[in-house]
Amino acid sequence: MQNKRKLVNYAKWGYIFILPFFASFFIFSLIPLVDTIRYSFYEYYRSGIKEIGPNFIGMANYASLIQSDMLKYAGNTLILWLIGFIPQIVIALTLASWFVDVRMRIRCQQFFKVVIYLPNLIMASAFAMLFFTLFSKTGPVNSILMSLGVISEVIDFMRTAFGVRTLAGSMNFLMWFGNTTIMLMAAIMGISPDIFEASEIDGCNSTQRFFRITLPLIRPILAYTLITSIIGGLQMFDVPQILTNGQGNPDRTSMTLIMFLNSHLRSKNYGMAGALSVYLFIVSGILCFIVYKITNDNDPDGSKAAAKAKKKRGG
Amino acid sequence: MSSKSFNRLRTVFAHVLLIFLSFLCLFFFYILIINATHSHAELQRGFYALPGTSFLKNFNSVANNGEFPMMRGILNSLIVSGCSAAICIYFSALTAYGLYAYDFKLKKIAFTFIMMILVMPTQVTAMGFLRLITKMGMYDSLLPLIIPSIASPAVFYFMYSYLESSLPLSLVEAARIDGAKEFRTFNQIVLPIMKPAMAVQAIFTFVGSWNNYFVPALVIQSKDKMTVPILIALLRGADYMNRDMGKIYMMILLAIVPIILVYLLLSKYIIAGVTLGGVKG
DSSP: OHHHHHHHHHHHHHHHHHHHHHHHHIIIIIHHHHHHHHHTTEEEEEETTEEEEEEEOTTHHHHHHHHTTHHHHHHHHHHHHHHHHHHHHHHHHHHHHHHHOGGGOOSSHHHHHHHHHHHHHSOHHHHHHHHHHHTSTTSHHHHHHHHHTSOSSOOOTTTSHHHHHHHHHHHHHHHHHHHHHHHHHHHHHTSOHHHHHHHHHTTOOHHHIIIIIIHHHTHHHHHHHHHHHHHHHHTOOHHHHHHTTTSOTTTTTTOOHHHHHHHHHHTTOHHHHHHHHHHHHHHHHHHHHHHHHHHTOSOTTSHHHHHHHHHHHTO | OOHHHHHHHHHHHHHHHHHHHHHHHHHHHHHHHHHHTSOHHHHHHOOOSSOOSOHHHHHHHHHTOSSSOHHHHHHHHHHHHHHHHHHHHHHHHHHHHHHHHOOOTTHHHHHHHHHHTTTOOGGGGHHHHHHHHHHTTOTTSSHHHHGGGGOOHHHHHHHHHHHHHHOOHHHHHHHHHTTOOHHHHIIIIIHHHTHHHHHHHHHHHHHHHHHOOHHHHHHOOSGGGOOHHHHHHHHHHSOOTTSOHHHHHHHHHHHHHHHHHHHHHHHHHHHHHHHHTSOOO
16 A cells, blocks of 8 residues: 555656657647648648638548549559568568578578668668669669670660569568568567477478468467558558659559658648548558557467357357 | 488578578669769769779769758758657657656556557658648758657657566665655666667667658758758659769768668667567567
C-alpha cells in the first residue's frame, strides 16, 4: 500500500515526460489528419492563379477518384511491390535458414551480412538516379552488354512498361532483401535448439525441417514482415518518381498511389488530395491494426487458443 | 548420393548464390565510383573497369555549380538529419521512460495509442501538414523537417523495449532516496544506461532523415534550403542529355558516400540493431 501511494505522487511526472511526444503528434499529425479529412469533402483546387472553393460537395471527390485512374495506380503499386517482394521473401528465407544452419558452414558470414544490408541504407532517390543513368541508352550497362556480345543493339529500358517496372522492382528487391534476411535470421535463431535436435534424432531431413519446423515457428514474424512490407509498398514513391521523373512513363504504367498524391499536392488540388489521403489512411489503418495485433499478441502461434478449444471440447 | 556429399554440394551452391548476390549489391556502386573519376569525354566513349584521373576535376565542377548547390545541400541535409536524430532520440527516451517508470491513469491508453500508430505512413497527413506549416509561417524552411521527429513511435517502442530489459525500477527509487529530482534522475542516471539504444536509433534516424524525399520536396522551394534528395530529383528533371556525365556521377556519389562511410565504420552495431526493434516473439 505504501508503495502504491508513492507511485500516485509521481503520476504528474509521467504526464510531463510524455507531453512533448503527444503535443508534437497532436500538432503535426492529428491536426493535419483532421484537416485532410475535412477538405476531402470540399471542392477546393487551383486553376491557374484562381483558387476555386472551398465548397462543400459531400462524397463527390471520392466518387470521381474511383472513376479516375486511381485503381489503375493501385494496380501499378501492387505490381511494383510484388516484383520486389516475391524474390525478396524467397531469397531472404533461404539465406536466413542457411546462415543459422551449422552444417552449412557458411564462411565470411559477417562480410555477407554487411554487404547485403548495405543497399538498405542508400538514399532511394540517388539509387534511382544511378539506375536511370546506368540503364540509359548510352549508359554503361548497355555498353557492357554490347561489348560482351549479349545484345546487338541498345535496349531502351525506359521505353517499355516491362523495363521500368522490372528496374523499379529489382531496386526494391536489392534494397530490402538484406534487411528481411537479418530479421528472419533472428527469428529462426529464437527457435529452441532442442526442437531441431529432437527432429534430427527422429531422422528429419533438411527440407522437412525447413517446411515442418522452421516455417511454422516463425509464422508471426513472417506475418509481421509481410504486413510491414505491404505498408512500405503502399508508400512506394522515391524510386519510380525519380526513375520516371514523376511521369510514371510509359503511359503512366509505373505511376504509384503516392506519386498520384504528390502530383495533386503540387498542383494544389486539395480536395482530391484529401480524398486520396483518406483512402490511403483507411487501408493503412487496417494494416496498422494487424501489426498491432501481431506485436501485442501473447499467443503468437495460436497454440494457447488451440489448447483452450480442445479443453472446451473435452479432449 | 550420400548425405555428406549432398550437404557439401548445398554448401557450395549457397556460397555461389551469396557471392552472386553480393556482386549485385556492390557492382552498381563500383561502376558509380569508377565513373565518378572519369571525364565526360571519356564516359562518352564507353565503359571503363578501372578508375580514371578526373576525380578532382569532377569534384570541383560539382562544388562550383550554382545550378545544383550540392555543398549547400549536404550542409542542409547534415543540419536536418543531425537535429532530427538528436531530438528524436532524446524525446523518445523521455517518453519511453515516462511510460515505463511512472504509473498514471492514462498510461495504458497512451501506450496502446502509440502502438496503434507504430507503422502509420506520414504521407496520409501530408496535405494537412503542408497547409498547417504554411499557416504557421514555416513553409520553405528547415524547421518543419526537424520538429515533428519528436514524435517517432517506432523509436519510442525500441527505447521502451530496451528500458524493460535493462532498467531496474529500484535504481530509480534509490536515486529518489538520494534526493535526485525527476528530471535529474532521467538525465544523469537513465540516459547513460540507455546509451547503446540511443546510439543505434540515432544512426537509423539520421539515415532515414538524410534519405527522406517526399515531405522535404513538398516543403522546400528555394535552392539554398534544398536537401540532397531534392537536388538529386532536380538533376533528374533537368535537361539530361546535355549534362556533364562525370559531374552527374559525382553528385550521386556525394549523396551516397557519407552514409556508406558511417555504415562501414559502425556496421556491427547497425546490423545488431536491425533486429532489436523488431517484434518480440
